[in-house]
Amino acid sequence: MLSKVLLVSSPGKVILHGEHAVVHGKVALAVALNLRTFLRLQPQSNGKVSLNLPNIGVTQAWDVARLQLLDTSFMEQGDFPAPGPGNPPDFRKLGQTQSLNLVPGPRLSLGTSPSVLVRESHFAPACCRALPSLDITVWSELPPGAGLGSSAAYSVCLAAALLTACEDIPNPLEDSVHTSRWSEEDLQLINKWAFQGERVIHGNPSGVDNAVSTWGGALRYQQGKISSLDRTPALQILLTNTKVPRSTKALVAGVRNRLIKFPDIVEPLLTSVDAISAECEHVLGEMASAPAPEQYLVLEELIDMNQHHLNALGVGHASLDQLCRVTAAHGLHSKLTGAGGGGCGITLLRPDLEQDKVEATKQALAACGFDCWETSIGAPGVSMHSATSLEGHVRQGLGIL
Structure with missing residues (x-):
């Protein structure tokens, strides 16, 4: 279980070419935008799960004891695959992975993400069998509601941080390394959960936004199929x-x-x-x-x-x-x-x-x-950072940590 602070970031996206034509079966090129969303996940001992969104002045907290487990068997049914590069069908099984619901109050599940505006009052802290006491702070360089993938960047950050905290995927950061990324298999799992968050927010998303936030670089999208461009200049x-x-x-x-x-x-x-x-x-x-x-x-x-x-x-x-x-x-x-x-x-x-x-x-x-x-x-996708690597950036830019 989580014993130290995790600091994660993921990029927004822009469409380089192909907007509107993509609706009619043509190719669109989506590229990662190096304006990023950042998430700090910190263990607590106060028996609460706290969510802080300082950009918009929102803070919410829930007692861990009041959270109840819900079934997430829909993740096993294959009805809602998470499009991504190659879209491999063999995602690892998530049968024991649970989502959580606050009763009464907003639903909490990994991948049930809120968009930065929290207009759905959803966030996603539940990959764990038992939810620990956590403090989650999220801030972003992306303007919300501008078509730049702010909700997907949020979902990807949260999925990556919680899967890492609950040890469903390893922490890729090694000693003396400031920034690192997950393996391809782990990115597929992050993307799958983030796609569920996008579904909650948008209903029937293409999967492009969360895929770009996960893998970064540039993606080619056509008729539901997503593939990474092998080599992309920044x-x-x-x-x-x-x-x-x-x-x-x-x-x-x-x-x-x-x-x-x-x-x-x-x-x-x-x-x-x-x-x-x-x-x-x-x-x-x-x-x-x-x-x-x-x-x-x-x-x-x-x-x-x-x-x-x-x-x-x-x-x-x-x-x-x-x-x-x-x-x-x-x-x-x-x-x-x-x-x-x-x-x-x-x-x-x-x-x-x-x-x-x-x-x-x-x-x-x-x-x-x-x-x-x-x-x-053409920026890199979701990344884990050392606790000190972005301290100056955060203090200077937002003054929240």
Whole structure:
């Protein structure tokens, strides 16, 4: 059983290419975003399970003695596989793994995750046969509700930490090592539990978000099948949140209606987006083995073409057009990521770009009322950190530990 502090992190995600086309059977490329969610799990002796979400000012606590075990046989039935790279069918058996319910109060189960907003009042602390007294603190660099996989990052962190605490998977961190990752088999188990949390939050998720948070790098998704790109370079980007709310359901329906109304026009657009995803996948593979400046020029062309296609599909927005104009004025290339209609966009940063130009672009975007982060894509997946490795980051960034 847990005897020391565990510190876990996992990344968010962005769609690089293929949004909306993926709904119609085409390929989408999802990449790990190096804005991360962090979780600290600490043993206690006060007989309580505490959950602290300092980003949003939420703290809850439950008496361990009031928690009751529930059956989790649904995990054995195979009705809800956890999509992931290869999607292997031979997940280890979880027959003795239990979930827990607070009576009265919110359900607690490993993989019954709440999203960072806790709007479901769910969290997931139950891989153990007997729940120990724990203090769980979660904070995130990801803005919630922006289509960046914040709920999946939460679910993956919690699944990884609790499975490790309950010794269902080993702690991968060795002495004198600051950061480490789990074996492929253990990642499959983490992903399976995290997918259950995403199901609670979203009902019928694709499994892409939790897979990206688990494995990191870049994933290829098509018609329910997920596979990892073998070699993925870490690309620097600006991530911009226009803060314009949008309805993913309405945007998806709009593309479908346009396809029905103009099939001979829209179907070639979707096919072209699919070709953009394929070309990007090819270029990323080349960059990982033999990077060259001209490859960034190709990626910029693909970004521009995809953005025009997405506008033609009807999922653009004036705020996204403004984002593209501002970055183009600084010689940069941007596209929406996710559902569109507002939301977030990404801007590729070439390695030879001078930092003062990046700062000028960020200031211009901030002047539009947007939030902007300089970060990278292709980041590593869920990771365990030494207790001291992120202390300065945490204290400086959030001041919560």
